[in-house]
Amino acid sequence: MLLGPNRYGKAETRVVRITRDGDLHGIKDCNVGVALSGDMAAAHLAGDNAAVLPTDSQKNTVFAFARKYGIAEIEEFALLLARHFVDSRPSVHRARVAVEEYFWDRIPGEDGTAGTGHSFVRSGRETRTCVVHYDGPSRRVTVVSGLTGLTVLNSTGSEFHGFAEDEFTTLAPTRDRVLATEVRAAWRHRAEHDGYAASYARARRALLAAFAGTHSLSLQQTLYAMGCRVLEECGEICEIRLSMPNKHHFTVDLAPFGLDNPQEVFFAADRPYGLIEGAVLAEDAPDAGFAWE
Amino acid sequence: MLLGPNRYGKAETRVVRITRDGDLHGIKDCNVGVALSGDMAAAHLAGDNAAVLPTDSQKNTVFAFARKYGIAEIEEFALLLARHFVDSRPSVHRARVAVEEYFWDRIPGEDGTAGTGHSFVRSGRETRTCVVHYDGPSRRVTVVSGLTGLTVLNSTGSEFHGFAEDEFTTLAPTRDRVLATEVRAAWRHRAEHDGYAASYARARRALLAAFAGTHSLSLQQTLYAMGCRVLEECGEICEIRLSMPNKHHFTVDLAPFGLDNPQEVFFAADRPYGLIEGAVLAEDAPDAGFAWE
Amino acid sequence: MLLGPNRYGKAETRVVRITRDGDLHGIKDCNVGVALSGDMAAAHLAGDNAAVLPTDSQKNTVFAFARKYGIAEIEEFALLLARHFVDSRPSVHRARVAVEEYFWDRIPGEDGTAGTGHSFVRSGRETRTCVVHYDGPSRRVTVVSGLTGLTVLNSTGSEFHGFAEDEFTTLAPTRDRVLATEVRAAWRHRAEHDGYAASYARARRALLAAFAGTHSLSLQQTLYAMGCRVLEECGEICEIRLSMPNKHHFTVDLAPFGLDNPQEVFFAADRPYGLIEGAVLAEDAPDAGFAWE
Amino acid sequence: MLLGPNRYGKAETRVVRITRDGDLHGIKDCNVGVALSGDMAAAHLAGDNAAVLPTDSQKNTVFAFARKYGIAEIEEFALLLARHFVDSRPSVHRARVAVEEYFWDRIPGEDGTAGTGHSFVRSGRETRTCVVHYDGPSRRVTVVSGLTGLTVLNSTGSEFHGFAEDEFTTLAPTRDRVLATEVRAAWRHRAEHDGYAASYARARRALLAAFAGTHSLSLQQTLYAMGCRVLEECGEICEIRLSMPNKHHFTVDLAPFGLDNPQEVFFAADRPYGLIEGAVLAEDAPDAGFAWE
Known part of the structure; x- marks a missing residue:
């Protein structure tokens, strides 16, 4: 038997990032999926997890990176994560990070005034997506x-x-x-x-x-x-x-x-x-x- | 054994109504549910369907009424249907008509021009709803x-x-x-x-x-x-x-x-x-x- | 304005209860919804939460009761919970507890032997349900x-x-x-x-x-x-x-x-x-x- | 601009096939998806549909083949369809046919008797699947x-x-x-x-x-x-x-x-x-x- 292509990671981490510019808040509402591949044969063949960064740690990384770096555009956030996972761990050779973004509008104030600055309504029907790959060796x-x-x-x-x-x-x-x-x-x-x-x-x-x-x-x-x-x-x-x-x-x-x-x-x-x-x-x-x- | 409250009808008839004002089209996108009740004991107890207007006929009525009367507001369309089913058939004593409406925006033309008049994009995330009851006897x-x-x-x-x-x-x-x-x-x-x-x-x-x-x-x-x-x-x-x-x-x-x-x-x-x-x-x-x- | 009928509670608490009889395990896989009503006017009218047991506490109660009492039949578990919420808190007059149960079969061993005792496969397509009400005053x-x-x-x-x-x-x-x-x-x-x-x-x-x-x-x-x-x-x-x-x-x-x-x-x-x-x-x-x- | 890989077909044709052996009926409940590719450049570039067999015809073929050949195993049915689309039409070079099958059990009679022979209940939670490809040139x-x-x-x-x-x-x-x-x-x-x-x-x-x-x-x-x-x-x-x-x-x-x-x-x-x-x-x-x- 041969182990063929494989990957693993944490799927569907639902991270919401609020930014604050005085009373004016902003919101980024995302769903992040991470998939890593590399030297994972021992985990499959022998249950040796030395090369396996837990998917729980990947989830934590998503949240911590949202705090440290913010989520400007989803592509940028995905690239940050992908490079991190590959560059910080020799056993990980490639990372695929997929992000979905859901849209919100501000709730306007009555009579066309500016609103509260912190009140939002989900808008639009489409989801913005990205899929980023980063390959360490190349x-x-x-x-x-x-x-x-x-x-x-x-x-x-x-x-x-x-x-x-x-x-x-x-x-x-x-x-x-x-x-x-x-x-x-x-x-x-x-x-x-x-x-x-x-x-x-x-x-x-x-x-x-x-x-x-x-x-x-x-x-x-x-x-x-x-x-x-x-x-x-x-x-x-x-x-x-x-x-x-x-x-x-x-x-x-x-x-x-x-x-x-x-x-x-x-x-x-x-x-x-x-x-x-x-x-x-x-x-x-x-x-x-x-x-x- | 006693037959308790009962009703029947056609659920989720998906009717789309296009209106045309020259090249300017309009769209109403609806999901209609009909539930009728009345003298239905014989259908339940003896399989005697003499009082049962087929749900297929109800579906046809939704489409035909959309042509004859248009769909101005969903409440008005629901009332038309409810009154029709009750008033046209003595065995039907009460009608419940529920309509969901899905929203569309016009696709604007480039540079802010008016667009084609017949091109639409689904908009918003909410569904407008109504439920209408009409009771014949009262x-x-x-x-x-x-x-x-x-x-x-x-x-x-x-x-x-x-x-x-x-x-x-x-x-x-x-x-x-x-x-x-x-x-x-x-x-x-x-x-x-x-x-x-x-x-x-x-x-x-x-x-x-x-x-x-x-x-x-x-x-x-x-x-x-x-x-x-x-x-x-x-x-x-x-x-x-x-x-x-x-x-x-x-x-x-x-x-x-x-x-x-x-x-x-x-x-x-x-x-x-x-x-x-x-x-x-x-x-x-x-x-x-x-x-x- | 008058406050009409109201209720609140924790919905969809997904509790899985494993029982162990030596190496033979059993599984109860449930989804619990709690809805409480009573003296809740102050919460609605003035934001005074003194009568409001948090929905988080209700969730905790579901898990704790699963440990203390087990989940024999879902109706019994729902009754235990409903009585608890009403009888332990004067501001709660009535409880509605709904439980869904999902079915599992044992995975049989090969050649028809008994299997591991701890291995299960989701079975059937239907969900068993119950809804229990308990009214304190009556x-x-x-x-x-x-x-x-x-x-x-x-x-x-x-x-x-x-x-x-x-x-x-x-x-x-x-x-x-x-x-x-x-x-x-x-x-x-x-x-x-x-x-x-x-x-x-x-x-x-x-x-x-x-x-x-x-x-x-x-x-x-x-x-x-x-x-x-x-x-x-x-x-x-x-x-x-x-x-x-x-x-x-x-x-x-x-x-x-x-x-x-x-x-x-x-x-x-x-x-x-x-x-x-x-x-x-x-x-x-x-x-x-x-x-x- | 270059047209890249493309395919088209009818997705999710829900065909149910009943077989009759005297009073003993059998049921095959399937969802069929067809995707064809080949000489489709003119359809994309010029709206010339001469090479395009309508997806409606593909749907009809699914139903007609279910009658003519039955649905023994889904792989066999998929192969029949794939070969038909490619071999009967020079513009179609490759067919991909995917079938999902949903399972039904017989409803047993009371006291363990055989049941009616024509009564079924959906069973199991899994779906059986197949994907078949047939390439004409090779x-x-x-x-x-x-x-x-x-x-x-x-x-x-x-x-x-x-x-x-x-x-x-x-x-x-x-x-x-x-x-x-x-x-x-x-x-x-x-x-x-x-x-x-x-x-x-x-x-x-x-x-x-x-x-x-x-x-x-x-x-x-x-x-x-x-x-x-x-x-x-x-x-x-x-x-x-x-x-x-x-x-x-x-x-x-x-x-x-x-x-x-x-x-x-x-x-x-x-x-x-x-x-x-x-x-x-x-x-x-x-x-x-x-x-x-």
Whole structure:
């Protein structure tokens, strides 16, 4: 028997970091996952834990680092953690740190005044994500940012026809349908940089703009347009991967009730759904290495 | 054996209604649940379905009504459905119609322009709700509106001390803690009216303002303040019921690592959680009848 | 403003109790929710917590009682807790304790030997439940037991026809359909007793037997038969409430592909679904009081 | 811009297949996901769908194949589908078909009799899985089987000590702890064969036996032992990958209440949790190719 690839770590450490600028507070609400790999054969084969830093210590590190260094951008926090685990422990050769960030808005005061400075409401539906890898021996770092839960819908401007047909095809071609999806996207940065917040905002805006602005002949076409737009607007990004379920909205047949339905009433179905996945790369994208593991 | 209270109907009909004003589209995204009761003994005792309108027909009615009448406000749509089921069928004595509404924003155009008019992104984290009852024999209607999923947090301005103690009490009193909760609220209207959208906006704003503006000595106090504020600002509402989990944010002890933690780093716990539930009523609130069933 | 009904407590305390009989261990895996009510006006109106036993203390009590008294049957454990909270604290007038129990089987040894005595695998899909109320002033106790997640299916022996029809009815009558549901049931005991484990087993068996044994003309009929069977077989139970979604299994139309479908291939739909709810009572059932709150 | 790897298909087609042997029915309850890749550049770049078989047709194929060929073992059904999509359409070069199977038991008759033959209850907590790939150009097939949701617990026989320590380590070593995990496992078959049902039973039994039979010095050691046991008992399997969260059960400190806690009362925590992932390979395992994509 051979021990194959393995890793371990603490998953889903829910750390909330409050910052205080006088009475004006800020909040970072994160979920951190750490996975370490390296010289772990003895732990697996013989139960010898000498190389195993407990996952409990990893959790403690997340909290302590949040105090010592703050959480500016999640990519930066993840890089700090990844470098720490690898550089402080010879038995750890590589670290993968994933962070999810949940968004909060300030609760405004009444009559548009500034509010208390310490009152917040969870906002938006999407989660900002990052996955960072740091490999000790090669000193190589990869940074992937992204989002999940961005649900969008075009109520027109979407067609689907001219498709392949076989003996099991009953779908009618359409020149006008609702197109809805919940975007899961992850984009790879060319290198570390210091503008992750602006980069995120730019990429998110590009995804929305391309979704809205593309007259769609297929969800594949829309996906590709969204990926291209992100790369066009974000020179710091060299690759993007998108996973987009086709959240079917079926036009309800109301003819049995003497009613027409000129694309006004839809049934939003749960399952099954189409699932479209694809990547777009810049022509000069460097090799991804272990970025997507 | 006696047949006790019973009801039946179609749950979770997911209807999406698109409106078109030229190129400017609108969207209502709803989940409708119908429950009917009445002369249903024969169905239970003998499998005689003569009084049973199929739940499939109820689903069809939801879609057909969405086409015929549109979905202006969810309370109005629920009332239309409830009256229809009771008034059109003698065997149905009472209808309960519950609707959830999910929110969408328009995707703005680039450079702040107006966008396509048909492109939307799911927004906010809360769901607007209503539960309507219509009783045929008495012609009585009750309307309860509400929301779920409104998650709020105060990073200071919350204390908890002076509480009862017993042999199982180890909690330390605190003069400064994070207070976070996910509000589930339902409020009863005094009567039908034609301002449900404005009423919802007013009630939601009151909940947020009272949460932010209350220096809290307990979550119970905050809950009561929120309920009172809604009643104060919304004369059309005579009762509100609130269910508020205390989403604990524990201050992490960083002393073992030589670090202080002046209310900056918190662990957001999942379970267990405190659960605070309470109602506030106007002094002249009419009898609730079956409103809360 | 008036403070209406209110209660508070610790929800979802996940306690696992191991018992040891030499090398033979036992496991009780529970989720406990406590809700207390009484003289809590000052906490709501003035933030005066003198009557408020912290929810943290309630959690501690759950764990301490698990050590002191064990968890024989969940109803007994809930009653111990409910009486404790009310009887030990004058400001608490009533306690509601809800417990969920998750099932484990022993992992058998190889070749059918006895296994280690300390190795378990989560089993079954249903959760056993109870809700106990204890009212201090009246000394009255109510005990409701039940289950959730019992999913059952008859692949024939179910019809649905002779139903009411209206202008929105398109459903075809059927003499043979799949009938599937996920049973949520709660049954009220006439009084406290000492046979909750046997009672649970008897009630569960009765539910299954009646579901399987009823040639069904409607899900309502099946529900009623199931309720009656439980009352017939369990003299200690005086009322049962059932909530049964009709998990639709639609016969797929394969005619476009030149295939028949003699009730062999079904699409299992998620939403919408029918929801059938009903109660069955013994003719001499005592008043329920607050049992179902 | 370059189009990178992409695939599309219908996800989560919920097909239920009933078989009839006189009055004795059988049930297969599955969730099928199809993902196709090949000459799809035109769809992405130009919205030209000539190579795109609609996901709706894929869904229809799942249902039609369930009728024509039945669903004997999920691996066989997945292979049938994968070969069909690739071999019938030149633009499709590779198919990935994933199937989940949910288990049902027969409802026994009363007094141990045989039951109706058509009545079933959902059983077990785990899901059987498979992922099959078929590559047209190379004619290569890979078959991975597995399970999710197998939750196991040892109430003793688990230690954790001798681990690495750093400045963030506060965990105390332990000689006796509860070890619990929810096993997600996937194993690669050396080649297609005709014994998937027996293979599944053997692998599942090996996982349980190794979990129960390993005196554990770390979850890594247990994971490796489980993987080895599967390979030892199942010559048809050449690789297994395991993902095992350490579902922490913390011994509650009852000393403040004057109680000891000799490993009897535990708090079952949700998050964070350790996550241990690893693979075990036979020494002569053939190259995995695209099996794990």
